[in-house]
Amino acid sequence: MNYRILINILGWVMNFEALFLLLPCIVALVYQEPEGWYFLATAVATGLVGIGLTIKKPKNNQFHAREGFVLVALSWILISLISAIPLCVSGRIPNYIDALFEMVSGFTTTGASILPAVEELPNCMNFWRCFSNWIGGMGVIVFILTILPLTGSNANMYLMRAESPGPSFGKLVPKLKKTAMILYIMYIGLTLLQLILLLFGGLDLFDALCVSIATAGTGGFGIKNDGFSGYSSYVQIVVTVFMFLFGVNFKFYFLLIMRKFKEAFSIEEVRWYAILYALATILIAIDIFHLMGGIGESLKHSAFQVATVMTTTGFATTDFNQWPVFSQTIMVLLMFVGACAGSTGGGMKISRFIIYIKSALKEVATLLHPNSVKKIKMDGKVVDHETIRTANIYLITYILLVSASILIVSLDGFDLVTTVTSVIATFNNIGPGLGVVGPMGNYSSLSILSKLVLIFDMLVGRLEIFPMIVLFFRDTWKR
Amino acid sequence: MNIIIAGCGGVGHTLAEQLTGEGHEVTVIDSDSKNLQNVVSQFDVMGVQGNSTSYLVQMEAGIDSADLLIAVTDHDEVNMLTCLIAKKAGNCQTIARVRSPQYFTEIDYIRDELGLSMAVNPEFAAAQEISRLIQIPSALEVDTFAKGRVNLIKIRIPQGSILDRLMLADFSVKVGVEALICIVEREKEVFIPSGNFVLQAGDMIYVTMQISTLNDFLNKIGIKEKPIKKVMIAGGGTLGYYLGRILTEARMQVKIIEQNAKRCAELSELIPKAMVIHGNATDKQLMIEEDVETTDAVVAATNLDEENMLLALYVNKVSDAKVITRINRLSFEDVLTDLPIGSTVTPKDITAEYIIRYVRSMQNSYGSNVETLYRMVDNQVEALEFHVESDAKVTKATLGELKIKKNTLICCINRNKKIIRPTGRDIIMPGDSVIVVTTNRGLNGIDEILA
Numbered sequence: 001m002n003y004r005i006l007i008n009i010l011g012w013v014m015n016f017e018a019l020f021l022l023l024p025c026i027v028a029l030v031y032q033e034p035e036g037w038y039f040l041a042t043a044v045a046t047g048l049v050g051i052g053l054t055i056k057k058p059k060n061n062q063f064h065a066r067e068g069f070v071l072v073a074l075s076w077i078l079i080s081l082i083s084a085i086p087l088c089v090s091g092r093i094p095n096y097i098d099a100l101f102e103m104v105s106g107f108t109t110t111g112a113s114i115l116p117a118v119e120e121l122p123n124c125m126n127f128w129r130c131f132s133n134w135i136g137g138m139g140v141i142v143f144i145l146t147i148l149p150l151t152g153s154n155a156n157m158y159l160m161r162a163e164s165p166g167p168s169f170g171k172l173v174p175k176l177k178k179t180a181m182i183l184y185i186m187y188i189g190l191t192l193l194q195l196i197l198l199l200f201g202g203l204d205l206f207d208a209l210c211v212s213i214a215t216a217g218t219g220g221f222g223i224k225n226d227g228f229s230g231y232s233s234y235v236q237i238v239v240t241v242f243m244f245l246f247g248v249n250f251k252f253y254f255l256l257i258m259r260k261f262k263e264a265f266s267i268e269e270v271r272w273y274a275i276l277y278a279l280a281t282i283l284i285a286i287d288i289f290h291l292m293g294g295i296g297e298s299l300k301h302s303a304f305q306v307a308t309v310m311t312t313t314g315f316a317t318t319d320f321n322q323w324p325v326f327s328q329t330i331m332v333l334l335m336f337v338g339a340c341a342g343s344t345g346g347g348m349k350i351s352r353f354i355i356y357i358k359s360a361l362k363e364v365a366t367l368l369h370p371n372s373v374k375k376i377k378m379d380g381k382v383v384d385h386e387t388i389r390t391a392n393i394y395l396i397t398y399i400l401l402v403s404a405s406i407l408i409v410s411l412d413g414f415d416l417v418t419t420v421t422s423v424i425a426t427f428n429n430i431g432p433g434l435g436v437v438g439p440m441g442n443y444s445s446l447s448i449l450s451k452l453v454l455i456f457d458m459l460v461g462r463l464e465i466f467p468m469i470v471l472f473f474r475d476t477w478k479r
Numbered sequence: 480m481n482i483i484i485a486g487c488g489g490v491g492h493t494l495a496e497q498l499t500g501e502g503h504e505v506t507v508i509d510s511d512s513k514n515l516q517n518v519v520s521q522f523d524v525m526g527v528q529g530n531s532t533s534y535l536v537q538m539e540a541g542i543d544s545a546d547l548l549i550a551v552t553d554h555d556e557v558n559m560l561t562c563l564i565a566k567k568a569g570n571c572q573t574i575a576r577v578r579s580p581q582y583f584t585e586i587d588y589i590r591d592e593l594g595l596s597m598a599v600n601p602e603f604a605a606a607q608e609i610s611r612l613i614q615i616p617s618a619l620e621v622d623t624f625a626k627g628r629v630n631l632i633k634i635r636i637p638q639g640s641i642l643d644r645l646m647l648a649d650f651s652v653k654v655g656v657e658a659l660i661c662i663v664e665r666e667k668e669v670f671i672p673s674g675n676f677v678l679q680a681g682d683m684i685y686v687t688m689q690i691s692t693l694n695d696f697l698n699k700i701g702i703k704e705k706p707i708k709k710v711m712i713a714g715g716g717t718l719g720y721y722l723g724r725i726l727t728e729a730r731m732q733v734k735i736i737e738q739n740a741k742r743c744a745e746l747s748e749l750i751p752k753a754m755v756i757h758g759n760a761t762d763k764q765l766m767i768e769e770d771v772e773t774t775d776a777v778v779a780a781t782n783l784d785e786e787n788m789l790l791a792l793y794v795n796k797v798s799d800a801k802v803i804t805r806i807n808r809l810s811f812e813d814v815l816t817d818l819p820i821g822s823t824v825t826p827k828d829i830t831a832e833y834i835i836r837y838v839r840s841m842q843n844s845y846g847s848n849v850e851t852l853y854r855m856v857d858n859q860v861e862a863l864e865f866h867v868e869s870d871a872k873v874t875k876a877t878l879g880e881l882k883i884k885k886n887t888l889i890c891c892i893n894r895n896k897k898i899i900r901p902t903g904r905d906i907i908m909p910g911d912s913v914i915v916v917t918t919n920r921g922l923n924g925i926d927e928i929l930a
Contacts, residue, residue: 157523174481174504174525381528384512 001477002067004058006074011053013075016144017082018047023131024086027206028124035122038086046082068158070476072141073467076459079140080104083132092121097448097455104455106132107140108462109346111220111314111431112454114444119225123206126223130210133219136462137246137344138187139163146180162467164342172254186253187344191216194242201234211235215242218345220314220431227316227439233300236317240304244277247311247339268379269340269351273310276337276350280306280330287327305331311339312346314431316439328434332421335428346429346461348398354378355391397465402427405457409450422446426454427461480504480842481545483571484524485531485561486552487514489808489827490576490601494549495522497835501921506540509552531561534568542569547596547841549834551576563593572596572841574834578603578717580749599833601826606721608829609803612822613710613726613776615693616801617702619683619822622853624864624914625893631661631687631853631862631914638680640701648674656696658688659900661890661916662860669856671886671918685855685862687890687914689898707775707801708732713760713790714781715739715746718805718826722778727752734769736760761786763793776801779820784808791820816857828854839923849923850912862890862916865925869909872926879903882930887917889928 021043028036083106084099093099098114105112106129118126135143141163145156156176171179191212198208207223214221224230228239248270255264265271285295285302292298301318308315309331320331338347358376365374375382405423412419414436421433422443432439443451460468470476480503484491487509495518498505505524508531509515519526529536531552542548548565550558555577562573574597577583586598611621620633636642645653647660662685663670663678670676678684688696697704710726712719715737723746726733733753737743740757747755758765760781771777777794779787784806791804802821815823836852851864867874873881878889878901892899893912899905907913907925915928922928 157520171525174506174523176523178504 001070001479002058002060002062003479004060005063006067006071007053008056008058009071010074010078011050012144012148013078013140014046014050014082015054016140016147017079018043018050020131020135021046021083021086021128024124024128027127028122031123033122033124035086035090035092036124038090039124039128042082042086042089063158065158065162066470066476068162069467069470072159072162073459073463073471075140076107076463080107080455080459083107083128086128087125090125092125097451098444101443101451101455102129103132104458105426105431106130106219106221107136108429108458109133109136109217109219109312109344110426110429110458110461111214111222112426112437112458113221113431113442114451116442116444117225118221118223126221127206127210129221130214130219130223133217133221134191134213135217137217137219138183142180142183145177146184163463170251170342172251182254183250186250186257187216190242190245190253194238197238198235201232201238203231203235211239212242215239215313215315216246216344218243218246218311218313218339218343218429220308220312222315228304229317231317236300236304239315240300240307243304243307243311243313243315246313247307247343247345248273249340249342251342252340266379268354269349272354273340273350276334277306277310280310280334284323284327284330287324291323302327306334309334309430310337310345310347311343312428312430314425316432319438319440321434321438321440332424332434335421335424335430338428348395348428351378352391352394355383355388356395358383359388359392394465397469398427401457401460401465405453408453409446412447412450414446422450422454423457427457429458429461480547480838481541482506482838483508483537483540483542483545483548483565485509485548485550485558487511487518488551488553490551490830491549492518493827493831494551494834495524497831498838499523501835501838503838506545508536508540532557532564534564537561537565537568542571545569545571547572547574547838549574551830555579555582559589559593559595562595566594574599574837576601576830580717580720597834597837599830601830602717603721604829604833605718605805605824605826606725609722609778609780609824610725610729612803612824613707613731613778613801614729615704616707616776617697617704620685620855622851622862624687624851624862624891625898625912628689628896629687629891629893629898629914630690630693631685631890632693633683633685633855634697634702636678636680636682636684637701640680642678642684642700643680645678646674647672647676647678654696654699656688656699657692657900658686658696659890660684660686661862661888662855664856669859669918671860671888671916685860685916687916705775709774710734710776710778711736711769711771711774712778712780713787714779714805715742715755716780716782718780719778720746720749722780723750723753734774736765736769760790766790766793771800772798774798774800776803778803778805780805782807788818788820792818795819795821842923858920860916860918861920861922862914863922864912864914867907867909867911867913867925871907871909871924872929873907873913874909877904877906883928884917884919884930887915887919887928890914890916 021039024039025036080103084103087093088096088099101114141159172182173179195208195212210223252264252267252270281303285299289298304317305320336348338349339345341349341351362374406420409423410419418435418437422437425433437443482498482503483506484494485508487507495505495507499522507518507524508527510530512528515526515528527540542565548571550561552558558575562575565573573595575595577598578600583600590598615621618632618634622631663672664683709732711734712722713736715735719735723733723735735753736756736758738759743755743757777800779790781787787804791802794802804820804823806823806825836849840849848866849863850866853862889901891914892901
């Protein structure tokens with residue numbers, strides 16, 4: 001482990017966080033909110049430490065996969081720890097663990113909140129929460145990579161691979177830095193488009209901005225106590241469409257921009273994503289028809305809720321706690337599936353499920369024809385054994401961690417639905433679960449222990465398990 | 480630039496490393512997923528798995544927007560076909576590795592007909608380098624500039640030499656030979672020395688000079704050259720063959736040792752003047768029998784690095800012959816330089832040097848062009864030869880007035896076939912070619928030497 005370079009890059013992470021922290025200061029300035037000072041103080045302190053750590057360039061530039069994993073995990077932890085300080089010190093969220101829960105939930109784009117009434121928060125804090133969704137959606141490290149000239153191209157690669165979700169990591173163009181830049185340009189473009197459309201729908205600039213950035217990261221922090229039910233149908237539909245769009249693999253958009261339409265539409269993952277989405281929407285729309293009183297209304301709510309769960313955003317237009325069990329079950333199952341790899345969404349990713357289902361079918365085929373040779377293909381290409389193996393291990397580790405978390409959370413004594421869905425909804429970075437932690441509830445009534453476990457789950461879920469897990473092995477820390 | 484490399488073997492790997500290091504956008508193609516993974520996980524490149532001769536694979540790698548395709552797969556035919564298709568599919572320049580002696584004899588025809596920008600032959604290039612080393616036995620490295628008129632030679636300063644404890648400013652007074660010491664390597668440290676630098680015995684120095692003054696210089700500094708007549712080449716592969724041919728043409732006595740009987744027969748047919756011996760070069764008895772102790776030079780050029788090194792160590796022990804060792808894949812340069820195995824030659828590095836020189840001059844659209852490029856001391860120093868065009872900024876003032884980057888030295892100016900050792904009063908003129916030694920790697924044009 002090359003500690004010097006680790007500390008140096010963590011210093012850069014702090015520098016960037018200091019810059020991020022200045023954004024809520026601007027909001028505070030506009031709305032004349034005294035809480036801005038807390039952000040400013042945190043920004044200055046973080047910046048000073050960051051500059052202190054980055055002033056000396058490390059001599060040893062050795063950077064390997066190990067450093068990559070550890071650095072990504074530590075960066076996310078560090079960012080969350082710092083970002084929770086203004087919320088806690090200002091007294092708005094007096095308990096630091098609560099503030100940390102809120103910010104981890106923000107950066108991991110979970111959107112689970114411990115706040116019963118978000119409208120009481122000053123605008124600068126609400127902006128900060130939503131902004132954490134936005135920056136966490138595409139990835140903090142990816143953002144830093146687009147700007148920071150890291151010495152030694154190896155470092156970039158290991159970092160980006162450790163941070164980007166999905167079973168395999170593919171670049172759009174040969175250069176990593178350019179790939180990161182293109183991703184962010186598309187991301188910003190889509191966010192702006194949504195912002196403009198929301199402004200047309202009559203939202204004021206601040207509302208439209210917060211909703212856009214929270215949607216873009218598929219985060220799901222709202223700034224209204226009643227979630228999305230108070231907004232007009234137009235706004236709800238715009239948000240539905242954009243949640244769906246942000247759940248698509250960004251490679252799809254890149255290919256569209258490059259005018260490679262045939263290749264874009266032949267991405268299996270995107271096709272299955274759309275099919276699954278349509279199917280779930282229709283089934284739920286039929287199931288909740290009698291509650292809504294109108295095909296339009298039930299389709300609208302169904303489309304919104306399916307999008308919010310599948311892309312792991314976590315907004316709510318309606319309390320799906322009241323829905324029939326069939327619909328609720330579909331929702332919970334979709335929580336596991338999640339969005340496309342290479343999108344801003346969380347969950348296990350459609351592409352992994354495609355691999356799992358194809359492997360299962362292959363297994364059946366080999367049972368029937370023991371000597372048959374069959375390769376698993378995706379997008380017309382053979383999925384190599386290594387990818388399948390990692391995907392399988394991912395599933396196993398996922399189940400183990402989810403089960404252990406459920407067990408610990410169950411100590412709080414809530415009902416089974418609440419206990420199970422609270423873990424599922426945080427691990428998959430969705431936000432609201434069912435029961436007490438449902439769309440109209442929140443996570444404040446959980447114990448400190450449960451909150452810590454869920455904080456861990458959110459980070460594990462966002463970073464796809466292994467970067468966080470390696471932190472717990474002594475081998476990792478050997479020099 | 481957008482560069483596609485077809486083939487991730489030794490050369491492909493080295494090229495990917497160096498070209499990404501110089502900031503190019505590199506895509507690699509290989510049909511073997513393991514090889515590909517290996518390169519993709521180490522360097523900032525994009526990988527495409529597939530057969531590089533396939534049009535679709537090339538399209539996926541972005542041939543339509545590529546500036547250059549370098550085909551370095553294991554097979555000459557694949558390389559040539561890849562380049563041919565790339566030429567038709569995209570609008571890019573192409574470089575192919577062609578190593579088979581048969582194709583290489585007709586390389587001009589192939590290059591023209593396939594529209595290749597360049598054909599590289601690692602074994603032939605290595606053989607040429609080895610023959611230069613043999614012609615100047617005391618040199619550890621020999622590089623040539625200005626179409627062979629200027630040499631850059633690496634030597635070790637012997638004990639008791641006039642150069643020992645000599646301040647460089649006194650060089651021309653004390654030594655009195657037209658030569659310039661441009662790099663000094665001392666215990667892993669590299670210096671581009673200035674006038675007040677003091678030399679020591681044991682230093683490795685790189686000297687530029689004209690061929691004609693070479694013997695004079697070596698005599699002056701106390702190195703006795705004895706011309707090489709008898710050369711033993713261990714390993715009769717492609718490199719051994721090329722070398723054998725070059726050396727027999729230079730009227731040396733060449734002995735080639737080759738394990739494979741069939742190959743021996745082929746060799747004796749191809750190079751009738753050489754003595755071909757069927758046997759294993761690591762067989763001590765055989766080596767003694769073949770008079771290894773009285774041979775002037777031994778080239779260890781089998782395909783196995785370990786065998787080459789052992790042989791070199793052995794020869795170094797039993798005789799004072801000049802030893803040249805071929806290294807293919809071992810990457811422990813720092814250990815190799817400490818071992819008494821003489822000069823090392825790595826074909827894949829030479830190939831990479833050739834290609835990178837081409838890439839740099841392609842990229843450069845203003846002022847001047849890179850004509851020659853050598854890398855020394857574990858790639859820490861580069862020696863470049865630039866052709867100066869009329870609009871270059873360096874032609875606007877005398878060298879004394881120009882602000883030149885640190886650790887950069889203008890070694891000589893080649894004007895109308897005349898070699899000038901530059902002083903502060905000289906001016907670089909358009910049409911000159913200028914040789915520069917620098918630790919600032921990645922220079923593309925002569926104007927980039929300016930601070």
